[in-house]
Amino acid sequence: MAYKILVLKGDGIGPEVVGEALQVLKVIARRSAIDIEFKEAHIGGHAIDHFGTPMPEETLKHAQDSDAILLGAVGGPKWDNPNATVRPEQALLGLRKALGLFANVRPVRAVKELLGASPLKPEIISAVDLVVVRELTGGIYYGQPSEKRNTAGGREGVDTCFYTEAEIARVLRFAFELARNRRRKLTSVDKANVLSTSRLWREIATEIAREFKDVACEHQLVDSMAMHLLRRPKDFDVIVTENMFGDILTDEASVLAGSMGLLPSASLGEELNSAGCRVGLYEPIHGSAPDIAGRDEANPLAAILSAAMLLEHSLGMRPEAEVIEQAVDAVVKDGHRTRDLAGGSGTKTVGCKAMGRLVREKIESFDA
Ligand code: IPM
Ligand code: MG
Numbered sequence: 360m361a362y363k364i365l366v367l368k369g370d371g372i373g374p375e376v377v378g379e380a381l382q383v384l385k386v387i388a389r390r391s392a393i394d395i396e397f398k399e400a401h402i403g404g405h406a407i408d409h410f411g412t413p414m415p416e417e418t419l420k421h422a423q424d425s426d427a428i429l430l431g432a433v434g435g436p437k438w439d440n441p442n443a444t445v446r447p448e449q450a451l452l453g454l455r456k457a458l459g460l461f462a463n464v465r466p467v468r469a470v471k472e473l474l475g476a477s478p479l480k481p482e483i484i485s486a487v488d489l490v491v492v493r494e495l496t497g498g499i500y501y502g503q504p505s506e507k508r509n510t511a512g513g514r515e516g517v518d519t520c521f522y523t524e525a526e527i528a529r530v531l532r533f534a535f536e537l538a539r540n541r542r543r544k545l546t547s548v549d550k551a552n553v554l555s556t557s558r559l560w561r562e563i564a565t566e567i568a569r570e571f572k573d574v575a576c577e578h579q580l581v582d583s584m585a586m587h588l589l590r591r592p593k594d595f596d597v598i599v600t601e602n603m604f605g606d607i608l609t610d611e612a613s614v615l616a617g618s619m620g621l622l623p624s625a626s627l628g629e630e631l632n633s634a635g636c637r638v639g640l641y642e643p644i645h646g647s648a649p650d651i652a653g654r655d656e657a658n659p660l661a662a663i664l665s666a667a668m669l670l671e672h673s674l675g676m677r678p679e680a681e682v683i684e685q686a687v688d689a690v691v692k693d694g695h696r697t698r699d700l701a702g703g704s705g706t707k708t709v710g711c712k713a714m715g716r717l718v719r720e721k722i723e724s725f726d727a
Contacts, residue, residue: 367431434647477617547579549580660718
């Protein structure tokens with residue numbers, strides 16, 4: 360039976376970068392004789408324009424019927440009105456929630472040839488190899504009440520940070536398991552000196568740590584973690600944290616890798632579906648970058664590496680994922696750079712399409 364993959368290109372540079380990632384997947388599928396059925400659907404701002412909603416019902420139906428989803432990015436200035444009740448980002452939050460994708464995995468790796476692309480000193484970032492596990496379906500992103508309102512005393516805004524024990528425990532267990540298969544070090548990040556949800560988080564992390572005696576577990580407050588991440592990033596292996604802290608820390612962590620355009624992500628649920636696949640949503644951590652959309656300047660590598668994560672986590676094909684990762688490394692090593700990484704001596708600046716083609720040619724050259 361064919362694997363079902365839903366492709367949601369989205370807005371801005373989404374269609375460009377996912378277009379390249381999709382072609383890479385097709386090369387891998389042909390090469391390894393994997394039967395994949397691709398479907399495309401609408402999401403985000405352009406879905407608002409065409410259907411009045413960022414996630415048309417048909418998109419959700421296809422998503423629920425897929426083994427994995429490859430997504431570009433949503434949003435843009437056209438839909439940014441702060442008073443709008445319908446926003447592109449709602450589609451992303453809705454999809455994560457509807458599919459139960461509670462564990463967002465964001466690996467950050469320093470690539471030797473790209474050390475110069477980061478504003479940080481090479482000796483600080485060389486050999487960085489960490490993964491942030493961000494809780495993705497709870498916390499302040501989803502808690503109720505959440506609204507902006509007018510009262511006799513003036514305008515008010517409220518958001519609610521809410522977590523259940525079960526939500527915290529499952530993402531912590533996921534992160535401990537991951538650490539067990541890596542360097543066996545886990546850093547749990549919270550704000551337990553101020554927030555009740557964080558005190559619960561720390562209590563549960565301490566309890567679960569007893570089940571994973573082979574993993575060294577430490578706790579960090581999110582503010583000092585933001586500092587340690589730039590000062591001594593090599594000390595971290597798996598970092599686990601709640602939804603909003605993870606959102607913020609992963610943008611910060613992208614500076615370690617040199618560019619947002621390099622970082623992929625996987626959002627995973629608990630269950631295996633009837634095809635034996637762990638359903639997942641795979642997307643670059645970068646946004647829709649409307650300023651460069653349609654100019655063939657975007658870096659497709661984060662989307663391509665997201666496709667590699669899809670093969671590994673949803674289809675259970677680690678060797679195929681590795682082929683993509685090795686091809687990306689080799690193309691970078693050959694000196695090819697998109698504009699976000701441009702500038703080093705001996706390098707050549709290429710566009711989005713050319714970068715995608717170089718990765719595919721590299722994969723094909725492995726067979727020659
Ligand atoms: C991310 C993004 C999203 C988030 C936005 C687009 C809603 O920043 O995936 O990190 O905040 O989760
Ligand atoms: Mg973010």
